[in-house]
Amino acid sequence: MGNSMKDEAAKQGANVILTSADLSVARQQGQVTDFISKRVNAIVLCPADSKAIGTSIAEAHAAGIPVFTADIAAISGGDSVICHVATDNHAGDAKPDKP
16 A cells, blocks of 8 residues: 555655554554654554544644544544545455366
């Protein structure tokens, strides 16, 4: 997903910064704080924890930075996500029938 975003952004003259939280909420919160300080145009987030990331999303929103989520929805009452993109992991894992 990240590489596709980078490729499409390059066509539009934009830059994408890819990071990984390695499923660490604290690391992801720090990354969002860093993005806010860099004044990025938008954040696309695959939440490490659907509830705990809500305060970071609210901080980005307060800073005027739209946040989009992918795969895992943010479900905290205080967050403000512009859009959520879900994938069908079960269909993605489907194995073709053997001949």
